[in-house]
Amino acid sequence: MAPRQQLPVGRAFPIGASLEEEISHRTTEPPMAGTGFEGIAYAMLPAAASVSSTAPLPSDHGAIDFVIAEHTADDKVFCDTLRLPLANTIFHTGRPTTMTLSTWKTHGKAEPLTLLSQSNISHHSLRLLGHDPSMGHIISTLSIPLLPLTVPRRVEECMGNIIRRIVASDGEIVTASSELENVVPRFFRSRGQPAQATTAWALVIPAKLKKTISEKTDQLLTTLPTEGKDSKTNREESWERLWRSDPPVWNTLVSKALAKGARLHRVLSGGGGWGKKAGLLSLDPVPAKVSLSAGNLPPMLDDPEDFASTLIPVVRDGDSIQFFISPTSNLTAEAGKSDSLERLESTDKTKTWGWELGTVPSTVDSIPGESWQHASPASKHVTLFRGGFGALTEGGLTLTRHLKANQGDKARSVDMTTVDVPFSRFWAVDVAEDRGGSDDVGEPDVD
Structure with a gap:
């Protein structure tokens, strides 16, 4: 529609x-x-x-x-x-x-x-x-x-719009959804909200931009207003301060990255599954610029991996992904006041x-x-x-x-x-x- x-x-x-x-x-x-x-x-x-x-x-x-x-x-x-x-x-x-x-x-x-x-x-x-x-x-x-949930992580394995593995901060190769599954509940806890269904976005970052985006993310975390007398906070506390800030700390991370060639994708699904399908992340695809008729559709399009082969890859060699979330409650409240x-x-x-x-x-x-x-x-x-x-x-x-x-x-x-x-x-x-x-x-x- x-x-x-x-x-x-x-x-x-x-x-x-x-x-x-x-x-x-x-x-x-x-x-x-x-x-x-x-x-x-x-x-x-x-x-x-x-x-x-x-x-x-x-x-x-x-x-x-x-x-x-x-x-x-x-x-x-x-x-x-x-x-x-x-x-x-x-x-x-x-x-x-x-x-x-x-x-x-x-x-x-x-x-x-x-x-x-x-x-x-x-x-x-x-x-x-x-x-x-x-x-x-x-x-x-x-x-x-959007507010960042993570720092950029290099994609290790993907096909079409399905991401299988990423490289963690310690260099270990982990499933693509593992970090996102851990950080989303922390986001809501830091804001005093119960866990709930939400939407996340993935910023796909070309290799040449990863260092710049990582530095800008660190800068955003280190320049937050201090809470109380103790200005020293560890990394996890900095993230939680960012997420619970009211009003939210609006930033230009995504808009400036898009201007330099990054791409933004909605996260459609992720986590769960068994065997080879465990921990997969599905991103909003970039459709191939060809029309598929009923006669040449590949069989079993209900399988994420088969469907992925019909799509333009959302991630290129050397790309990284960084996850973001929208503080919906703040925006909805503000919009309700404005729309009068x-x-x-x-x-x-x-x-x-x-x-x-x-x-x-x-x-x-x-x-x-x-x-x-x-x-x-x-x-x-x-x-x-x-x-x-x-x-x-x-x-x-x-x-x-x-x-x-x-x-x-x-x-x-x-x-x-x-x-x-x-x-x-x-x-x-x-x-x-x-x-x-x-x-x-x-x-x-x-x-």
């Missing part, structure tokens, strides 16, 4: 704050309104901003791509896109998704527009940055509310510039009436936020880096990851700046 969508509340720039300060702040602050509101968002862009895109997989799922960065290096063109899945509209329009592409002709300011063509489409792209240097450049941030009409009406609606795309918790499995996301608005009040455009989805945002080696070549994806952590936000703003007329718009500025 395709995800539904909401609109985020625009966030104004504080008076006196510099752009750099606000970008740093938005990278680690919780979203202002958790699940957003119903409404309409529109943006006016030049014709060059409308570009074609590749069809999503599976093909019956609609999506809109936002080109968020373009730059050149070594005569190669890199293009970063963020894909937002379209909402399911089958009960409203009779189609799985609804998106219309139309072309109009202008006849002057006082004359009405003439419709030249119109078609229903399932996928399309919008370039947030035009090719005209006078449009400035995009500065962006990506906020992913009273707070919406009191929000500053000036200087709410920028693009804002993000994720919200899924309501597919929740019972109507039990989740605050199902609550009907008690007011018909309409609020207008000028200068901002956004959308929130219950599905994941897909970040892809495309590479075009030569001008006439077709772009191919070189890195792809899905961000499906609830309350994640991508925010970007156009900065008017003279860049000397260069075609190179610089490296993407994602913190």
Whole structure:
């Protein structure tokens, strides 16, 4: 089922704050309104901003791509896109998704527009940055509310999306799920919460990034505020202080790692099993870019190891994995407070510039009436936020880096990851700046 969508509340720039300060702040602050509101968002862009895109997989799922960065290096063109899945509209329009592409002709300011063509489409792209240097450049941030559970561990054995063994801190090769099985109960105990079902994510880290990510994790643990007079704590106590911090210690570990080529995967299952299947970890797979018909499906797809052989490997030689968790209780409480009409009406609606795309918790499995996301608005009040455009989805945002080696070549994806952590936000703003007329718009500025 395709995800539904909401609109985020625009966030104004504080008076006196510099752009750099606000970008740093938005990278680690919780979203202002958790699940957003119903409404309409529109943006006016030049014709060059409308570009074609590749069809999503599976093909019956609609999506809109936002080109968020373009730059050149070594005569190669890199293009970063963020894909937002379209909402399911089958009960409203009779189609799985609804998106219309139309072309109009202008006849002057006082004359009405003439419709030249119109078609229903399932996928399309919008370039947030035009090719005209006078449009400035995009500065962006990506906020992913995750806390680390472990340090990076090198993967020793895997197949497809199934990880079998990792290398522990003492160099011993252990089952992939062993550390995660031990650390999750500790996470809840440190917060004074009973053990409960939860979701974990695995950050797959290229070998060249492992040292950097390990050092940043250590830095996060050693710079925590002290509790009491005794500032000396051992390693395990540092982890527990991090997990029970209130408010949570939001950080940029994941977002900065993704900007450098790491990939984020939801942990689907792990632990248990007997014999060769004991301790396996199953990660959210990267589907192969081929369609399998009923006639050529491999037999016994219910076996994790057989299914793994049909998928693109999620781990490459030398990669490491680091586990993360989202402090759901903190975020749900904050979202419940934010998603109120009273707070919406009191929000500053000036200087709410920028693009804002993000994720919200899924309501597919929740019972109507039990989740605050199902609550009907008690007011018909309409609020207008000028200068901002956004959308929130219950599905994941897909970040892809495309590479075009030569001008006439077709772009191919070189890195792809899905961000499906609830309350994640991508925010970007156009900065008017003279860049000397260069075609190179610089490296993407994602913190």
